Amino acid sequence: MNAYEEAERALRAAPAHGLPDAIRSVLARHYRAKSVDLLMADYSLTVLQSVSALPHAIEPLSVDNSPQGRVFGAQEPAREEQREATVVHLPVTVRGDRLGVLTVTLPTDACPPEILAELADIAEMLAHAVTVAERDTDLYLRARRKDRLTLAAEMQWQLLPGRACSREEYAIGAQLEPAYAVHGDNFDWSATADHLVLTVTNGMGEGIDAALLSNLTINALRNARRAGIPIADQAALADQAVFGRHRGDAYLSVLLLDFELATGRVQVVDAGSPRLLLLREGAVTAIDFDAQLPLGMFEETDYRAQEFHVRPGDRLVFVSDGVHAVASPAGEAYGERALARAINATRLLPPAEMPRAVLRELTGHRGRPVPDDDALVVCLDWYGRPAADRPAADDSGRHRTHSSPFPAPPHDPR
Numbered sequence: 001m002n003a004y005e006e007a008e009r010a011l012r013a014a015p016a017h018g019l020p021d022a023i024r025s026v027l028a029r030h031y032r033a034k035s036v037d038l039l040m041a042d043y044s045l046t047v048l049q050s051v052s053a054l055p056h057a058i059e060p061l062s063v064d065n066s067p068q069g070r071v072f073g074a075q076e077p078a079r080e081e082q083r084e085a086t087v088v089h090l091p092v093t094v095r096g097d098r099l100g101v102l103t104v105t106l107p108t109d110a111c112p113p114e115i116l117a118e119l120a121d122i123a124e125m126l127a128h129a130v131t132v133a134e135r136d137t138d139l140y141l142r143a144r145r146k147d148r149l150t151l152a153a154e155m156q157w158q159l160l161p162g163r164a165c166s167r168e169e170y171a172i173g174a175q176l177e178p179a180y181a182v183h184g185d186n187f188d189w190s191a192t193a194d195h196l197v198l199t200v201t202n203g204m205g206e207g208i209d210a211a212l213l214s215n216l217t218i219n220a221l222r223n224a225r226r227a228g229i230p231i232a233d234q235a236a237l238a239d240q241a242v243f244g245r246h247r248g249d250a251y252l253s254v255l256l257l258d259f260e261l262a263t264g265r266v267q268v269v270d271a272g273s274p275r276l277l278l279l280r281e282g283a284v285t286a287i288d289f290d291a292q293l294p295l296g297m298f299e300e301t302d303y304r305a306q307e308f309h310v311r312p313g314d315r316l317v318f319v320s321d322g323v324h325a326v327a328s329p330a331g332e333a334y335g336e337r338a339l340a341r342a343i344n345a346t347r348l349l350p351p352a353e354m355p356r357a358v359l360r361e362l363t364g365h366r367g368r369p370v371p372d373d374d375a376l377v378v379c380l381d382w383y384g385r386p387a388a389d390r391p392a393a394d395d396s397g398r399h400r401t402h403s404s405p406f407p408a409p410p411h412d413p414r
Helices: 003-013 016-030 067-074 113-133 139-143 151-159 206-224 230-247 337-346 353-364
Strands: 035-041 047-050 076-083 086-094 097-108 164-166 171-177 186-191 195-202 253-260 265-271 275-280 283-288 306-311 315-319 375-382
Touching: 003 016, 003 113, 016 035, 016 097, 016 113, 035 139, 047 067, 047 315, 067 076, 067 086, 097 113, 097 164, 097 253, 113 139, 151 186, 151 206, 164 265, 171 186, 171 353, 186 206, 186 375, 195 206, 195 375, 206 230, 206 253, 230 253, 230 265, 275 337, 315 337, 337 353, 353 375
Parallel strands: none
Antiparallel strands: 035 047, 035 097, 076 086, 086 097, 164 171, 171 375, 186 195, 195 253, 253 265, 265 306, 275 283, 275 315, 315 375
8 A cells, every 4th residue: 555545544544633643653654754743824824833732832933934834835845954854844735725734854865756746745635634624623723823712703713614715717815814803804705616606794893793793694695605596686685684683783795706617707796895906917906896785784675796707817806994994003094006006016926825915014004913903805816717618708797997997887777
């Protein structure tokens, strides 16, 4: 039995908390590994922390200033040659969602290129196993926190699908701040063979009330989406659920998008304040849709979907008002001009890295490390399908833009 097959069997047989020990045993037997350490990225994506029975027993490593952190950012294996050993760092990532880094110490003569490739495959296999195991143990979630989460933040992080996702047609990355005390901002996505549905939520209120409102809304949208109905009806059903619970005293702003993967055609329901900016061919433009009422503000609101098209090479950036409306110490709002500069400055970063870079720049504008309001950035790079598999599509659509490459819509008397 080769190492890959044995690792797969060992991970399947291991209890949820025993994955590090299982992979350690396989690597010691097949590659003479002297030590194996699984490091998880924390919620703020600033440090990597070792998974152990005793949380924080080992000093965390900086994502920005350590060999392991550089592997986490670059998503490429790397090796360090030491006097009597070779230390290999491998990204632990599942479908684009970066969980952490696997560090393996080997004898100096035990890591030719083909072994490094095998270890990288095993690290990816471990990522899949950890994702499943998190349902049954807190071990990996404990390793992801360098500080205590507020209860509201715990609820919000458990609601998320992940922090990144990638496939042939697109790549998504997202980040929330303050990571350990976020209240109501949220994001969600789900894909089938033909569609990607993306939801960006700008929460209302603070603390538990905000988290409960977001949980109700996201789950109402998921329930409607899983029934297979169009996004306008998804918004209407979620609106009824929120209004039925709060009678208009609490409501939620949502931007809901349904991407047709074969064509780049997008249907959009804009129900509130999340903003969308488009980076296309080096130019950043703000995309505005017909504003509709937030979910839950009034009883039985009727929602309508609009359309636009994305092209291969487009980058879409979604932000909550905790980003575009945040004020500097002098009272100046961050605004679309500063956002456009930040989007251009980070255009070479992958979507999984870009949100954190923008939020870091936002901290400088704000002038203090902890924001007063939730801040959410979601980045989506659109690759599209190969031309041979993609039907022709034009760039017409019902929407408005500021200096946009899209035409303005005709007047709608409704």
